Amino acid sequence: MGDFFISAEDLSHRLATAEPVRIFDVRRPQAIEPGSRFLPGSRWRNHIEALDWSGNLSRDNLIVLNCMHGHNVSQIATALLRQRGYNARALAGGVDGWIEAGLPTVGQSRLCPVDAGPSTWVTRMEPKIDRVACPWLISRFVDPDAVFHFAEAEWVIDIADELSGVAFDTPGAVIEHDGDLCSFDTLLREFDLNDPVLAQLASIVRGADTGRNDLAPEAAGLLAVMLGNSIVGKSDHDVMRLGFPVYDALYARLKLAGSETHGWQPMTD
Template identity: 45%
Template sequence: MPSPTTISIDKLSRLIGTPNCPALIDVRNEEDFSGDPRLIPGSVRRPHEEARDWGPAVEGRSAVVICHSGKKLSEGAAAWLRHQGIAAESLEGGFEAWLDAGLPAVPAERLPGEFAGGGTVWVTRARPKIDRIACPWLIRRFVDPQAVFLFVAPQEVIAVGERFDAVPFDVEDVFWSHRGELCTFDVMVEEFGLTTEPLLRLAAIIRGADTARLDLAPEAPGLLAASLGLSRMFADDLQQLEAGMVLYDAFYRWCRDATDETHNWPSAKPRQTR
């Protein structure tokens, strides 16, 4: 029977990638982390010794603490958070159990340096449409929930990245960009180790909409239409990004949970009376 202080691998895997995902805190010691320097999607590393100081960073959210095998480090850190009034659980079985379940993990070497405020910083061209909204969605939902995105004039992306320690994406001649027929979202899914069936399905839809190959997925024209509509609704790129987060949340949940569901009208015919 599961402990009342733990969360199961299955339950956490259903929360990751959704707006309701708790703060995920990896407290593996250096030896265990060096043995496999990957992270459960969306988690951040923090020393377990500093657990009593984490309260402000996770205030207003629940938390799941992850250690190597789900024992003393995660149990103790989660208890400290509960002492501070934060709903916190330890991941049952820890990082080892997550890998044993065949679930994805993000290589730490692919993560850029942390911003002083606690998140990574990325920069791209202003007036985003598809890839430049989809990639931030992927990063915030599966890589770094606190990521900051800067939208600037196209010719200034590289220089802004250098001066403000931001990672450029979806521009030419950078690591995080189109490769052959793949769009930037495809590249991020691959490089971040997120090649799950739902995300690969979503990637095909995004690629079709982003590269004018609407035949790649029946849903691609719908994503293109919604994306262009959003770009007309918002003059502010950050407001458009926030609206786009909801759009991609919906597409992801369809890819994960609803591809076999259909809808018809009327849903039920009224009973005929004599």
């Protein structure tokens, strides 16, 4: 396979460990239908215009191009980017191969079209658990270029409207609590994220955010760490920055080390 392609298994592992990877879906427009699925965090771009839309990408990060089957379309975009010195690789088997391997995919949503520029999201100030979990989910699985703003609760929806953004985790917002469910759960449903690991993580977030530590053994620990981050963080964006690695670690543990325990005991005579 060389270094021109990347396997679905390899890419899945890199995503689980939060390695910096940018994924671009370069399927021809006619190949994308209303029910089409996308790789986590991927954005759609025209493969022929790769040199135009790649200008702001880092040459230090891995760039993965996927088309329907991993044939000529993604290979054209990959070749163009590699010629310019980018660390670009085509996804072997394309999105079809990814789906056949049973790996997580994302559905389409009117809130964040995959062919649009960076999305804008607005929520209440002083984030702790759910309001950090949601930006993490959006950044890692929906739109890596997403921009987040924090405002007083009474102005969140107005500000989101004026910025053509999406309000979340505030009363009256498109994305908010729904009964016993948190905004994190609502996001999973809105984007039809069919990842069983995220479903597990949602229980942890819900338990920590609603005082239901019985929902998951990790809930109490998440609550403690995120409350600490809210004190250590110098600003709302700083709290968000500190929180992302926490959710990265939880996701990696659930996906790659879900059954691992720590039972070491000191040696005795």
